Amino acid sequence: MSTALDVQSLSVTIGQARIVRDVSWSVEHGQTLGIVGESGSGKSLSVLSAAGLGPGTARISGSVVLTGSDGDQHDLLTMSGNALRRIRGRRIGFIFQDPATSLNPMLTVERQLTEGPEVHLSMTPKQARGRALELLELVGIPDPARRLKSYPHELGGGMRQRVMIAVALACDPEVIIADEATTALDVTIQAQIIEAIRDLQERLGTATVWISHDLAVVGGIADEVVVMYGGEVLERAETVDLFQHTKHPYTRGLFESRPHLGRRTDQLLSIPGAPPDPRAIPPGCVFWDRCSVRGDERCRGEHPELVDLGDGHWVRSFYLPEDA
Structure with missing residues (x-):
């Protein structure tokens, strides 16, 4: 398989705060990359900024190369606004968290399904x-x-999300970005949506970037997971390797915070404290x-x-499990 989207050394600065710092990852055609982390970790901001949907005041640096199945390449960070608009929707599809606000109620x-093919596919x-x-x-x-x-408004939540998926696929994109695409759904509908995607x-051989806290x-x-915290990648590995051989203390904390079937507890475990203020990242x-x-x-x-x-x-750590 070949790489569909390659992000290298991506940084996002808003005002004086560098919210996302030196983030790198890639996803191949037909593969899924998962990006996980707590709220405020920078996962959505990094991916949306890579696709040209970051805040208008943001300064973005690095390299974001989209490669089509035919081998043609585009560096999204060097493209004009008009060129990016031709890429988004046509080459990159988006599935957002809440279809009730993402779909036009009017x-x-x-x-909403015919607009993309008429504009992008003539x-x-x-x-x-x-x-x-x-x-x-x-x-x-x-x-x-x-x-x-x-x-x-005439459709249920699961049906609306399926319409969102259909809109994302309308122009046969090479990459789909799913940002918390099933968070607002009950577990049954969530499983159906995941299976459909x-x-x-x-x-279709589409590459998918799946952003989630779950x-x-x-x-x-x-197929591969990137763990983000404080605007940085702390751990990145193939999914099986990450789940079986977790290295970073933060990733271990995320795993320990999950509820487990068959384990009774009065209170779920959690990571003490809160994510850092992006305006005051420690040295x-x-x-x-x-x-x-x-340490x-x-x-x-x-x-x-x-x-x-x-x-x-x-892994971004001085102390791995065998050192602790």
Whole structure:
């Protein structure tokens, strides 16, 4: 497989605060990359900024290269606004957390599905409507001809999210960015949506970047996982390796904070403290004041580099489990 989206040394600065610092990852065609972390870790900001959807006041540096299945490449950070708009929707599709706010309440499902193919693929209205029917069938919506005439408020949460997926797939993008795409859904609908996206990905060869705070969801769908905290990548590895050989104290804390079937407890475990203020990032390890290992003054005053331990398992820490 070949790389679909390659992000290298991405940094995002707003005002005097560097919110995202030196983030690197890549995802291949037909593969899923999971990006996890607490709220405020920088996961959504980094991915959306890479796709040109960051705050208008942000200063973004680094390299973000989109490679098509035919081998053509585009560095998204060097493109003009008009060129980026032609890429988004056509080459990159987006599935956001709340379809109730992402879908236009004034437009029918049909119009929201046909706009992209008409604009980006130069389809006629008749062709675009046929495409819309195919998409609704593809994402498992029954009676698609009737649903085309519906407005978003006439659909349930799971149905709206399926429409969002259909909109994201409307122009056959090479990359889908799913930002907390199932967070607002109950677990049954969540499982159906995840299965629908996975099935579509296998059939279409689309690369997916899945942003979530839920390790259980990411563990079930991702081929590789990036763990972010304080605007940095703290650990990155293939999913099985990360789950079986967790290295960073923060990643271990996330795993220990999950509820477990069969384990009764009066209170869920949590990582003490709160994520750092991006305007006052400490000079040493960004996780130092919440770390269970904490180490010595080196951790407090010296910033650890992201190091490859072998087999693509990257960790940003001076103290690994065998050292603790």
